[in-house]
Amino acid sequence: MKRQTDPDVVLLQAAADPTRLAILRQLSAEGEICACDFTACCEVSQPTVSHHLKVLRDAGWVAGERRGTWIWYSLRPEAVGRFRRLAGEIEPTQSRPAGALRSGRQPLDVIQPR
């Protein structure tokens, strides 16, 4: 596969995993969570949790702050904003009447295939 330089793809890919989406949702619901608490909720081993948190960190989704022995994770508003903007960009087929401008090809078989 090619390089995923597109930051939006990176953002989506980071969220497109059951465990990581669960982490994001829990962070959204509770605001700030100690890393040790994810091991309980996600039914995966501690290294796996750490791995997913790293993926989310690298994608910009979360930030971790060390407080003593523990590390508290929280959502980064920039990522949430980018995610929402991305969602806003994908719009359902608006009633744009003109398929006309589409490379000259008409939407219907009014025109025969050449």
Added chain:
Amino acid sequence: MKRQTDPDVVLLQAAADPTRLAILRQLSAEGEICACDFTACCEVSQPTVSHHLKVLRDAGWVAGERRGTWIWYSLRPEAVGRFRRLAGEIEPTQSRPAGALRSGRQPLDVIQPR
């Protein structure tokens, strides 16, 4: 990964690919596109385009309608709606006052480790 029964994960995973996100964006911009046009924009072979379109179809993102020789694809409003709702659910750390209620464990910077 074991099983992604979560439909939201399926939706995200389908969108989390450079080629497929490009398809979704183009569909959003132009409304309805012939499958043959994706081969040009995405720089991948025709079987690959067909594969990605199938992934998007299975995830509920797009629907294809045959018109003669061609198949025209368009975004499904339900998928767009679900995506937006999902994006709306992920909220940045609200200024929820008390980390105090969190499982009895204090943020523990009572002793500021600074």
Added chain:
DNA sequence: CGCCTATATTGACAACCGTCGATACATCGT
């Protein structure tokens, strides 16, 4: 200093994914 706990990293493995060539299927025009 040691010991304990929390988190990260490493290494290895199986499963999955994106890609393409070859091929099959479908539809239209001759």
Added chain:
DNA sequence: ACGATGTATCGACGGTTGTCAATATAGGCG
């Protein structure tokens, strides 16, 4: 019927991903 074109499926290959056990790192406490 045939050939031409658009689309889907198959089979295979290489790269990526999620997972865990083992280990390493780091900080707090006595």
